[in-house]
Amino acid sequence: MATQRILDFLATRRPEGPCLVVDLEVVRDNYQAFRKALPNSRIFYAVKANPAPEILRLLASLGSCFDTASVAEIEMALDAGATADRISYGNTIKKERDIARAYDLGVRLFAVDCVEEVEKIARAAPGSQVFCRVLTDGAGAEWPLSRKFGCVPEMAVDVLRRAHHLGLDAYGVSFHVGSQQTDLSAWDRALADARSVFVKLAAEGINLRMVNMGGGFPTRYLTDVPTAQAYGEAIFDALSKHFGNHMPETIIEPGRGMVGNAGVIKSEVVLISRKSENDEARWVYLDIGKFGGLAETMDEAIRYPLVTPRDGDEVGPCIIAGPTCDSADVLYEKNMYPLPVSLTIGDEVLIEGTGAYTTTYASVAFNGFEPLKAYVI
């Protein structure tokens, strides 16, 4: 997945230390693929996946909207050329003063999942559109969501009714099927729940108009994933099934699916060793780990493809760890990686599919190591 442009950049520039290189042409292709797969949905790029200004500017120029998690992300989207009407404040957890700041910046679209949040928005962003997030079970996702966001569908009815009565625009329902979701039927189950909220509120004269289908679109790591086209078809079928010819407006919020496969991290083998003479497995220590940007290896959830200069040689099992003095900074131990037995200290290792959720996860200065550098080309 390292494009020729990325390989050329690394070969020419030889950046020192670990770094992420993102190829904007891949981001452009991904955007067009979503556009084509779901032509009737508005695309809100999840800024948190990778807020590099070059990525935001490209997507703004292509017509993308932006899903933001904080006032800082709203400002980044505005700086990149998006107008406020293309920005959603999609975090269900907001300080009231941050809602007021977003409102001052022109944002009029907010996520909620409880009455308490609706009340803040009614005070700090009067008249705005709100959508209520509904809990889904997340089955089939590699990085399943906890119950942190959303409420049960029955409660969403109360939340949106309350919004309506406080003078807000009860705009719709959102859900998130879980990140890196490869089970296409997950959208079908969630859309059935969304539909139930529409029906109950319509009976009270409150007419929702929008379904925000969130993110969860996967990027390819070690195994193949369905194409954007396959997702588009499954989602269109489910929408038709549940909403018939009263099709709502729809929104999608791809993050990982937009930038994950556009980035590659270049790292270096710092040490290869064994713990005792008769250990079969080697420990391979890289110059990047869990605290340097690879936080999503938590519980070995995401298995990134690794490319070494010795690929093709005989392989043996390896535990992969980061460079810090923290014993939790182990990337893969339960499920070891087969790596070439010829792998040597100083070799360059490419970690593919790392365009999303890496740079901003990196810690400020843990163990004195710099945050992950990034180049967007």
Add this chain to the structure above:
Amino acid sequence: MATQRILDFLATRRPEGPCLVVDLEVVRDNYQAFRKALPNSRIFYAVKANPAPEILRLLASLGSCFDTASVAEIEMALDAGATADRISYGNTIKKERDIARAYDLGVRLFAVDCVEEVEKIARAAPGSQVFCRVLTDGAGAEWPLSRKFGCVPEMAVDVLRRAHHLGLDAYGVSFHVGSQQTDLSAWDRALADARSVFVKLAAEGINLRMVNMGGGFPTRYLTDVPTAQAYGEAIFDALSKHFGNHMPETIIEPGRGMVGNAGVIKSEVVLISRKSENDEARWVYLDIGKFGGLAETMDEAIRYPLVTPRDGDEVGPCIIAGPTCDSADVLYEKNMYPLPVSLTIGDEVLIEGTGAYTTTYASVAFNGFEPLKAYVI
């Protein structure tokens, strides 16, 4: 554990957003307690626990040595006034060019746990002192160590023999009993292993002289922990038992034990909600979470004491989560916290015992949130 000085600082300065406040007087007391409990051990403060310049300057002025994880940490210790002979490069995973930089800065004491690392040091830091880390089982520790660092004692003999033959000073053995270790007998088991390495090498005419007993000294979170004095006695007894009147030089590397209880994080309740009408548990969302500095809540390993302005009121079970759009950003869910039912959005919550392993763990800008601010008073 929030000292009056910290409470006064917060009341007077009213800093905006989450922040850590560290009381240097507590750090000073902790240093003196270690000094008194282990008068014959040299203290190497684990810089990674909290590298704030004020803390490093205080400890340098008190005579502390410094255990560092990277060249950047070596430079911080030097800037704080430590001389190079008081600095250990204690990370067993080092790039050869970083070893050379440390050597250029005057550092002559290095950790190793394999022959490959010894060979790097022999090339890049000729003649230096090396100590070999031995694996311990970590039983009894709240934040147990994986097998990431160290090798079995039999292999340590080979590693130190190799160091000797390459012209390095085979100085001693190190171990780490696991962070937040409350089982005093853990040091006894580890010292028995250390002694076995001494004996085997002495038979070959290689005389080790130092035992680095690492860190693991706990700070008080929700339950009481043994005092520094109790640790000192247990360690002295174990040393006497295993080394008799051939007592080696000893080093300790407190990090959490030096600064953990000196710091308090001030946070704010952003939202309190339920997921359905009949949920007993409330979700309490703070403005700091796993990616803002509380990474050690991973797997709910460390349970920080929480102080609210409503303490004393009736309590009910709460799940505690951070402010980001990441569903993994939940602090305590399996083991819920009892918090006052009167707790309200906007209330200030103090998170105690957070002086160690918080600021530098914070991510650069995840979800657009700033890294944790810190004030050292």
